[in-house]
Amino acid sequence: MSNTPHTRTVVSCTLLVAALGAGVTACGSDGNPLAANPYDAADQVSFSGPTDAGKKADPNKPLEVTAEGSDGRITDVTAVDTTGRYVSGELSADGSRWHSTSPLAANAHYTVRVSTEDEDGSPGRKVLTFVTSKPLSKKRLNMTFGPDAGTYGVGQPITAKLDQPVKDKAQRAVVERALKVDSMPVAKGSWYWVNDKELHYRPEEYWPAHATIQVHSNLENIKISDRLWGGAAKPLKLTIGEQITAVTDASAHQMTVYKNGQEIKQIPITTGKPGFDTRNGVKVVLGKQYFVRMRSSTVGIADDTSESYDLPVYYATRVTWSGEYVHAAPWSVGSQGYANVSHGCTGMSTSNAEWFFNIVHEGDLVKVVNSAGDEMEPFGNGFGDWNVPWKKWVKGSALTSGGQADTNQTDQARLRPQNL
The missing domain is CATH 2.60.40.3780 (Immunoglobulin-like)
Structure with missing residues (x-):
């Protein structure tokens, strides 16, 4: 030619x-x-x-x-x-x-x-x-990304909540393939199907400090099944702050706080006493409240018993939905650094609790070690996502092994309320 x-x-x-x-x-x-x-x-x-x-x-x-x-x-x-x-x-x-x-x-x-x-x-x-022609079915799968736009700590997972269940692994793959998470600097990550209506995304390691994360969906008008098509989803943009991590050693009764990998403070603490042992594992800060009224009746402890309480609590940093906080505990200062006397929370002096309250933000990390308590649940009681090993995490993706998460780990009946 x-x-x-x-x-x-x-x-x-x-x-x-x-x-x-x-x-x-x-x-x-x-x-x-x-x-x-x-x-x-x-x-x-x-x-x-x-x-x-x-x-x-x-x-x-x-x-x-x-x-x-x-x-x-x-x-x-x-x-x-x-x-x-x-x-x-x-x-x-x-x-x-x-x-x-x-x-x-x-x-x-x-x-x-x-x-x-x-x-x-x-x-x-x-x-x-x-x-291309219009979908034959008007039924749409809509989703909401979380958390809300803002600045978070390096441990904050991304969530995608669906308004309808998706059980079939091939259909899950269609949904997951359409979800895009871009970070700068780049952080390798993966989605995990927590259940039929919720996915979590996290990197292999924590997010880089000062990263920018953008999340969006390409699922709109994509066929998921004969009767279900993708709907629109509002995109999400997050920024990551400094890397703040706290390691709580329950047996040594000390918390060590790190900023960008460097130790910045050691704090004498008390954690859960026998029968109310603090959970081990990595927990993500869920929020902060200057004042919380903590009552034993809200966590299953009967009034008028030796373990009952009704106390004003200040500088409360929440790490589980069932009531575990890091907070000021002026009533136990004599035990802090020496003994575990709480009902599951991490207590410290008011001045130390104020300092901790001011330095941590939603998405920062608190890791408990050497406690006699159970392991932190991966899902359902806050964000225990970082307690799932990476090799297991990627198997929770529909693009690798079908996204069949261990649904037993989300059973609310397993959650033991804790407070103080």
Whole structure:
């Protein structure tokens, strides 16, 4: 084949696009990808669906691009809709065929750019456009990302809560593949299916200090099942502050606080006494309250017993939903640094509690070691996500092993309330 401009035009236009249906335009004989009309394109492309002008393509069918003849090959294909969503695909080793590997969105306008090369290595280009039809079902899967936008500590997981259950692992994969988490600096991470209606995302290590995280969904109008399509989701942007971590050694009765890996303070403390032992493991700060009224009756301790209490508590930093805090405990100062006398919380002097309250933020980390208590639950009682080893965490993704999380770990009956 001679290396002439006319030959390159023929190569770039001798492509078969088996693309879903009609509504597709292609390049004409003058090489201008936008100049063709449907009649010119009819000699250069064919379709797997209806070919009448004005018909829309079926989003349930895969997109295929095939080189006709043996005198040219495909070198690259990009397919993107007007919202910026790219279609994943695979190109055969010999360049004869490209096919999509991710679903197309319904009611979307796509542009497909095909790069080609003839037998002499001369490049060609072809642009196709098509519009997909609307979903047959009006049922939508909507989701909400959490937490709210703002600044958080390095341990803050990302959550995605669905308004309908997704149980099938293939359907979970469709949902998860459409969720995008971008961080700067880059932090490798993965989603974990906590249950049928909730996913958590975290990095292998903690988030880098001062990172920016952006979360969004490409699921809108993507088919999940015959009766369920993706709905819209509001994107989320978070920033990460300094790395603040606290290690509570229950047997030594000391808390050591670190900032960006450097020790900045040691605090005498008391933790849970026998029968009310503080949970071991990593906990994420859930929030802070200057004042909390703590009553034993709210955590299952009967009034008028030797263990009952009703106390005003200040500088309370919460780490579990069942009532575990780091807080001021002026009534136990004599035991702090020497003995564990609380009902599960970490107590310290008022001045130390005020200092801790002011330095930590939601998303920071408190790790308890050497307690006689149970391990912190991974899910359901706050964020125990960091207690799941990374190898197990990635197995909770639908893109690796089907996303079958250990649902027993979310059983609320296992949660033992703690306070003070």
